[in-house]
Amino acid sequence: MINFLRQSALVLILAVVFGSALALMYASTNPKYEANQADATVESIARTIPGAAEAANLQTPKVTLQDGREVYKVLDGTKPLGWAYAAKGKGFGGDIKLLVGLNPKADGVVGIDVLEDVETPGFGHSINEESWKSKFRPRNGVPLPLDKPLVVIKTTPKPDNPYQIQAITGATISSKAVVEIINSTAPNVAGQLD
Amino acid sequence: MAEKSAQPGSMERFINGILPENPVLRLVLGICPTLAVTSTVKGAVTMGLAATFVLFCSNFFVSLLKRFLQPHLRILVFTIIIAMFVTIVDMFLKAYVYEMSRQLGPYIPLIIVNCIIIARAEACASKSKLLPSLADALGMGLGFTLALCILATVREILADGTWLNMRVMWDSFTPWTIMKLAPGAFLTFGIVVGTNNFIRRKIEERKSSQP
Numbered sequence: 001m002i003n004f005l006r007q008s009a010l011v012l013i014l015a016v017v018f019g020s021a022l023a024l025m026y027a028s029t030n031p032k033y034e035a036n037q038a039d040a041t042v043e044s045i046a047r048t049i050p051g052a053a054e055a056a057n058l059q060t061p062k063v064t065l066q067d068g069r070e071v072y073k074v075l076d077g078t079k080p081l082g083w084a085y086a087a088k089g090k091g092f093g094g095d096i097k098l099l100v101g102l103n104p105k106a107d108g109v110v111g112i113d114v115l116e117d118v119e120t121p122g123f124g125h126s127i128n129e130e131s132w133k134s135k136f137r138p139r140n141g142v143p144l145p146l147d148k149p150l151v152v153i154k155t156t157p158k159p160d161n162p163y164q165i166q167a168i169t170g171a172t173i174s175s176k177a178v179v180e181i182i183n184s185t186a187p188n189v190a191g192q193l194d
Numbered sequence: 195m196a197e198k199s200a201q202p203g204s205m206e207r208f209i210n211g212i213l214p215e216n217p218v219l220r221l222v223l224g225i226c227p228t229l230a231v232t233s234t235v236k237g238a239v240t241m242g243l244a245a246t247f248v249l250f251c252s253n254f255f256v257s258l259l260k261r262f263l264q265p266h267l268r269i270l271v272f273t274i275i276i277a278m279f280v281t282i283v284d285m286f287l288k289a290y291v292y293e294m295s296r297q298l299g300p301y302i303p304l305i306i307v308n309c310i311i312i313a314r315a316e317a318c319a320s321k322s323k324l325l326p327s328l329a330d331a332l333g334m335g336l337g338f339t340l341a342l343c344i345l346a347t348v349r350e351i352l353a354d355g356t357w358l359n360m361r362v363m364w365d366s367f368t369p370w371t372i373m374k375l376a377p378g379a380f381l382t383f384g385i386v387v388g389t390n391n392f393i394r395r396k397i398e399e400r401k402s403s404q405p
Contacts, residue, residue: 010262011270018278025285032289040292121233121353122371 041072041099048101048111049074049082050137060084065192080104085189086115089181092173094118096127098181106193108143109150109186112136112178124174132175135165136182146190149183152176204329207318211333217310218341219390224310228342229379231301235358238346240294242339244283244302249311249338250331251279256319257327263320272315273306280305310338341386348382349373 005012045060046053055076063071071085083102088095097116102109112133119125126132136144139162144150150163152175157164167175202210217223224245231241255275256263263271284302287295295302305311314334319327350356353373355363372378 007264007267010259010264011267011274014271014274018274022278022281025282029285029289033285033292036289036292121374122369 044099044113044115045072045074045084045101047133048084048099048113050101050110051076051081055081065189067188067192069189069192071189071193074101082110083189083193085185087181087185089177089184091117091119091177092124092171093120096174096177096181098178100182100186100189102186102190102193103138103143106190108138108145109136109182110138110143112182114178117174119171119174124168124171126168126171127174127178132168146187150179152179202326204326207322207326207330208333211330211335211337212340213337215334216337216341216390217313217334218338219387221310221313222387223313224308224338225383226304227301227308228345229376229383231298232342232345232379232382233349233353233374234297235343235346235350236294237297238342239339240287240291241298241301242335242342244287245305245308245311245338246332246335247283248276248279248305248308249314249335250328252276252311252315253319253327253331254324256315257322257324260320268316268320269312272312272320276311276315277306310334344386345379345382348386349378353378 042058042060046055046058052058052074057077059075059077060072061075063073065071069085071083074081074084082104083106084099085102086097086099088097090096095116096114096119099113099115100109101111101113114128114133117125117127119127138144139159142162144162148163150165152167152172153164154167154172156166165175165179211217213219215221218225218228227241227245231237252272252275256272259271280303283305284295287298287302314330318330322330347357350358351362352370354369355361355367370378373382
């Protein structure tokens with residue numbers, strides 16, 4: 001026993017001292033980290049919901065749905081701007097995490113933002129570009145409807161067809177993955193919000 | 195002032211790490227982060243400085259504690275020390291450089307298994323006095339940062355036409371997407387190591403032809 005303690009004394013002392021130091025460091029930096037994460041979420045919501053970026057008094061209270069999913073109710077003061085929720089799915093390189101925005105009546109998609117992805121730079125990673133994300137914006141003021149699934153096509157969609165999304169050239173799998181995440185979650189979330 | 199013993203002095207240790215024994219270009223250590231985070235110069239600088247900080251603190255503690263190291267427990271002690279400072283760096287970046295922390299992802303926690311740091315603890319700090327150990331850490335750390343920056347400079351300029359997010363190429367420049375991907379990292383790494391060896395050989399040839 002004595003021999004064991006003598007041999008391991010340094011390891012034990014270091015573990016206790018460093019462990020305490022890390023606990024202090026965690027206590028002092030974690031509130032800042034959580035604030036950073038919250039800020040990032042609010043910024044993402046502002047990119048997703050039309051009008052949220054210009055809102056004078058942006059509020060994003062969290063609502064928990066029956067199936068446990070958390071949805072942000074996006075308000076400017078008391079005026080509803082829409083709903084936003086995070087959803088995850090398989091992309092080409094790994095998981096893609098999206099923030100999906102719905103209109104205040106929760107019957108259509110009004111925008112998306114990519115929270116996390118490991119898609120190939122130059123190809124699938126282009127799902128982050130505004131030029132592609134804008135394809136999920138309302139067309140002529142009408143949000144993308146949820147009664148039928150959205151489909152990915154390789155050509156420019158017809159102006160009167162609100163269900164078609166043009167794929168990114170060379171990144172059909174990533175494009176389909178994003179659309180699939182929306183198709184598999186949005187009608188379900190919208191249904192629970194009514 | 196050079197020391198007479200077999201152990202190199204502080205200044206020599208410092209300079210050795212930067213070029214003559216550059217950890218990436220000469221010793222070929224720490225290749226995982228070298229390939230992974232050199233797609234942008236900003237990421238490379240952050241990674242280099244984070245690793246330098248950990249290396250400095252690890253060499254400091256290992257050198258201080260070298261009298262108490264049990265031979266069969268030394269690696270365990272190195273790991274505890276390294277893991278402690280890597281966690282501190284990780285927490286610091288998450289709190290104060292959030293965007294960078296997200297971009298580097300798991301590669302900051304992975305500094306724990308960066309073999310440059312454990313190699314310096316084993317080869318230098320556990321056998322040297324405090325000052326040479328610290329000089330060694332700074333030299334190796336700066337050498338690592340320098341190598342990462344060289345790779346990142348080549349890759350960022352060719353892949354994005356920018357350097358530290360500043361436009362350096364002409365507007366119609368076609369980005370080389372491959373330089374952003376893993377093959378681009380390997381190609382650049384090979385060419386940079388080869389160039390470094392070529393220059394070194396030329397210098398040595400010149401030295402030996404003019405005694």
